[in-house]
Amino acid sequence: MSTLAAxxxxxxxxxxxxxxxxxxxxxxxxxxxxxxDQVGLxxxxxxxxxxxxxxxxxxxxxxxxxxxxxxxxxxxADTVGKVRSLCAKGLNPDPTDRTAPQVAAICVxxxxxxxxxxALRGSDIQVASVATAFPSGRAGMPVKLADTAEAVAAGAxxxxxxxxxxxxxSGRYLEVFEEIRAVKEACRRPDGSSAHLKVIFETGELxxxxxxxxASWLAMIAGADFIxxxxxxxxxxxxxxxxxxxxxxxxxxxxxxxTQVGVKPAGGIRTTKDAMKYxxxxxxTLGDDWLSPHWFRFGASSLLNxxxxxxxxxxxxxxxxxxxxxxx
Amino acid sequence: xAKTDKKTAQPVQPAKPSGLFEYAPAPESPAAAGxxxxxxxxxxxxxxxxxxxxxxxxxxxxxxxxVLAEFAQGTEEDVDRAVxxxxxxxxxxxxxxxxxRAKYLFRIARIVQERSRELAVLESIDNGKPIxxxxxxxxxLVAAHFFYYAGWADKLDFAGFGPNPRPLGVAAQVIPWxxxxxxxxxxxxxxxxxxxTVVLKPAETTPLTALRFAExxxxxxxxxxxxxxxxxxxRTGAALTAxxxxxxxxxxxxxxxxxxxxxQIAGTRKKLSLELGGKAANIVFDDAPLDQAVExxxxxxxxxxxxxxxxxxxxxxxxxxxDELLDALKRRMGTLRVGDPLDKNTDIGAINSAAQLARITExxxxxxxxxxxxxxxxxxxxxxxxxxxPTLFTGxxxxxxxxxxxxxxxxxxxxxxxxxxxxxxxxxxxxFGLSAGIWTEKGSRILWMANRLxxxxxxxxxxxxxxxxxxxxxxxxxxxxxxxxRHGLEPYxxxxxxxx
Numbered sequence: 012m013s014t015l016a017a018x019x020x021x022x023x024x025x026x027x028x029x030x031x032x033x034x035x036x037x038x039x040x041x042x043x044x045x046x047x048d049q050v051g052l053x054x055x056x057x058x059x060x061x062x063x064x065x066x067x068x069x070x071x072x073x074x075x076x077x078x079x080x081x082x083x084x085x086x087x088a089d090t091v092g093k094v095r096s097l098c099a100k101g102l103n104p105d106p107t108d109r110t111a112p113q114v115a116a117i118c119v120x121x122x123x124x125x126x127x128x129x130a131l132r133g134s135d136i137q138v139a140s141v142a143t144a145f146p147s148g149r150a151g152m153p154v155k156l157a158d159t160a161e162a163v164a165a166g167a168x169x170x171x172x173x174x175x176x177x178x179x180x181s182g183r184y185l186e187v188f189e190e191i192r193a194v195k196e197a198c199r200r201p202d203g204s205s206a207h208l209k210v211i212f213e214t215g216e217l218x219x220x221x222x223x224x225x226a227s228w229l230a231m232i233a234g235a236d237f238i239x240x241x242x243x244x245x246x247x248x249x250x251x252x253x254x255x256x257x258x259x260x261x262x263x264x265x266x267x268x269x270t271q272v273g274v275k276p277a278g279g280i281r282t283t284k285d286a287m288k289y290x291x292x293x294x295x296t297l298g299d300d301w302l303s304p305h306w307f308r309f310g311a312s313s314l315l316n317x318x319x320x321x322x323x324x325x326x327x328x329x330x331x332x333x334x335x336x337x338x339x
Numbered sequence: 340x341a342k343t344d345k346k347t348a349q350p351v352q353p354a355k356p357s358g359l360f361e362y363a364p365a366p367e368s369p370a371a372a373g374x375x376x377x378x379x380x381x382x383x384x385x386x387x388x389x390x391x392x393x394x395x396x397x398x399x400x401x402x403x404x405x406v407l408a409e410f411a412q413g414t415e416e417d418v419d420r421a422v423x424x425x426x427x428x429x430x431x432x433x434x435x436x437x438x439x440r441a442k443y444l445f446r447i448a449r450i451v452q453e454r455s456r457e458l459a460v461l462e463s464i465d466n467g468k469p470i471x472x473x474x475x476x477x478x479x480l481v482a483a484h485f486f487y488y489a490g491w492a493d494k495l496d497f498a499g500f501g502p503n504p505r506p507l508g509v510a511a512q513v514i515p516w517x518x519x520x521x522x523x524x525x526x527x528x529x530x531x532x533x534x535x536t537v538v539l540k541p542a543e544t545t546p547l548t549a550l551r552f553a554e555x556x557x558x559x560x561x562x563x564x565x566x567x568x569x570x571x572x573x574r575t576g577a578a579l580t581a582x583x584x585x586x587x588x589x590x591x592x593x594x595x596x597x598x599x600x601x602x603q604i605a606g607t608r609k610k611l612s613l614e615l616g617g618k619a620a621n622i623v624f625d626d627a628p629l630d631q632a633v634e635x636x637x638x639x640x641x642x643x644x645x646x647x648x649x650x651x652x653x654x655x656x657x658x659x660x661x662d663e664l665l666d667a668l669k670r671r672m673g674t675l676r677v678g679d680p681l682d683k684n685t686d687i688g689a690i691n692s693a694a695q696l697a698r699i700t701e702x703x704x705x706x707x708x709x710x711x712x713x714x715x716x717x718x719x720x721x722x723x724x725x726x727x728x729p730t731l732f733t734g735x736x737x738x739x740x741x742x743x744x745x746x747x748x749x750x751x752x753x754x755x756x757x758x759x760x761x762x763x764x765x766x767x768x769x770x771f772g773l774s775a776g777i778w779t780e781k782g783s784r785i786l787w788m789a790n791r792l793x794x795x796x797x798x799x800x801x802x803x804x805x806x807x808x809x810x811x812x813x814x815x816x817x818x819x820x821x822x823x824x825r826h827g828l829e830p831y832x833x834x835x836x837x838x839x
Contacts (some may be wrong), residue, residue, distance in 0.1 A: 045627070045628055045629040045630070046628045046780040047628055047630070048801075050800070050801060051628065051632075051635060055630075055634050061683070062362065062684055063362075064365070065364070066363045068360065068362045071359075071360060075360070259630050294358075295674050298358060299358040299360075302359050
């Protein structure tokens with residue numbers, strides 16, 4: 012990675028812009044990244060998963076995890092009513108305990124952005140919208156950009172785009188790069204500000220860890236504000252090793268360019284125990300700088316209630332049950 | 340990670356786990372270790388018996404320096420009784436069908452699993468190693484060893500040593516303090532599977548799990564005298580290996596003691612296997628999977644406080660990635676949690692004894708005096724007990740003591756190389772030859788290197804991985820004979836042609 016040093020810092024893409032000067036340079040850069048040993052990566056993630064988080068540490072981590080949730084509904088059956096009720100949940104996760112923190116964001120399809128925006132008016136909760144023909148990404152660029160622009164125009168604070176996995180897997184890295192660039196452009200608002208861009212890799216489809224590391228650098232160089240594992244719509248979603256690898260990528264990217272990028276594992280994180288494992292990985296790989304909703308998110312729907320039940324248990328000393336948290 | 344322009348690059352910040360998200364103590368209960376008696380005798384002929392002598396030794400918890408128990412200093416008379424008990428049991432045990440011996444071994448394996456928490460906590464208390472390792476490494480491997488050799492007991496005819504390979508007789512086994520119960524398993528399981536009976540002497544700083552194992556032998560209904568345990572220091576060990584009625588000597592420990600044993604039994608018919616010291620090279624090429632290599636380096640030298648004979652104590656790094664790798668390694672070392680062995684989040688526990696701590700301290704001081712640069716992360720060490728920070732030496736040359744002598748502690752010496760041939764030359768330039776590690780994404784280079792490294796175990800893109808099916812042992816001053824796998828049967832079998 013000594014090639015990184017040759018790039019002028021401060022340029023777009025964190026000083027790595029000329030890496031994407033051509034298909035050949037981009038390919039050479041991505042294939043020049045250090046390889047990932049599957050056994051070693053999985054062993055490290057498993058070891059971090061054995062950390063024992065108790066008492067005060069658990070209380071801290073539960074509240075932190077709640078505040079990092081992108082509370083999500085991405086169903087064909089979504090209605091205005093469903094989205095409003097989810098927003099109410101995000102604002103007041105535990106009606107029996109107003110000290111429970113709010114979630115980070117509500118994540119919906121573009122046509123529900125306005126509803127969510129209205130429901131959350133006056134709060135700090137962000138509205139995130141998936142876009143670019145989510146979840147498959149199989150549409151032409153004009154459609155993807157229009158999808159994005161519509162969500163931004165409706166008031167989305169954050170855009171969760173999917174990359175074209177077909178292009179990535181067939182080695183057309185520059186196409187993926189330019190797509191992210193174009194979507195980033197489409198995130199711009201008339202007042203010059205921009206919606207935050209999260210780039211979803213669908214790591215379950217990229218399959219190999221080497222691919223995940225390459226996709227991470229590709230997206231970060233193209234200007235991603237966050238890199239995100241999955242849509243939640245395929246068989247394999249966020250896993251601890253994939254997330255650990257992405258945490259290492261953002262760490263190395265900041266060391267190389269000075270630009271900090273966030274990470275969002277999504278899909279399949281359902282229990283407090285799972286969430287603790289992810290927070291331990293963030294803590295021991297990245298430290299304090301990433302331990303906030305600005306830099307780490309959970310894309311999840313059922314996780315919140317499990318966190319709330321554990322929170323009630325810690326507060327009251329009694330085990331809670333699913334009837335003591337709201338179903339929205 | 341990459342060396343970049345100073346203006347934008349962030350300094351290497353150790354991701355300290357002691358910032359915002361501080362882990363609350365998560366202690367395992369010491370009571371889970373079960374009752375520790377105030378004093379122990381030997382286990383001979385299926386019973387706990389008092390020593391014929393009056394001398395007693397003490398075993399302390401190295402994390403607190405508190406005395407855990409007294410135990411007997413085995414006398415020559417004690418050793419003689421134990422060998423006699425093993426001899427008496429040999430005829431019956433060796434004539435059992437292999438499938439019957441296997442039943443006992445399977446039973447022992449299952450009891451070890453059932454009592455694994457108790458044994459893990461006891462091992463942590465007596466040895467100082469973190470509960471995370473006793474729970475996740477030592478105990479699973481102990482059970483796996485018994486399961487594995489139980490499977491061989493009725494298949495010895497097909498192990499490749501000819502028809503009807505015969506047991507040797509009474510095996511004298513002397514084991515070290517770094518993996519007390521695991522080393523016991525490595526010794527006892529193959530000996531029993533092949534039909535030998537044993538007299539085992541655990542190390543004088545860590546006798547407790549061996550004595551608890553004696554209880555397990557009783558619980559498993561093992562015939563009296565098949566396993567005998569005599570405690571004591573080196574004098575007891577010497578009496579045991581010198582005993583004329585012993586047929587087999589197996590020793591794991593330091594090279595000087597191994598050499599003394601070899602001299603002592605030279606000219607006798609005793610069969611000998613030695614697993615001695617090491618000074619392993621962990622070789623990292625510029626195309627290595629870096630993050631995993633860093634984990635492998637950490638696991639190679641800081642696992643078990645570096646009290647590992649096959650520890651990757653010499654890091655050989657290709658010069659072109661030295662800075663990048665060392666930055667990443669230092670950052671990772673900053674996250675190691677040193678402290679209470681019973682805390683489930685502890686990565687590095689206590690040094691096993693005051694004597695070992697003194698040796699590590701002395702060698703580290705020699706490293707500084709000889710001009711190597713010393714680095715260790717900031718970390719608070721507990722007041723009582725024996726502790727040593729995970730330590731890194733850079734600028735080490737082949738001539739330095741810390742590059743040649745086994746430190747047996749959490750101290751890593753970093754050397755560099757330019758080409759694969761130079762890596763091989765430096766890796767082999769040691770009197771030891773127990774293990775080596777290779778880190779590269781290039782498969783052909785792994786094979787090229789492995790063929791040239793004079794080490795009993797060569798790990799590729801991993802380190803300190805153990806498995807009962809895999810033979811383990813050394814070249815040169817690291818000893819001879821193999822433990823584990825099919826090869827591990829041979830030291831306990833008479834494989835010469837049958838006398839007719």
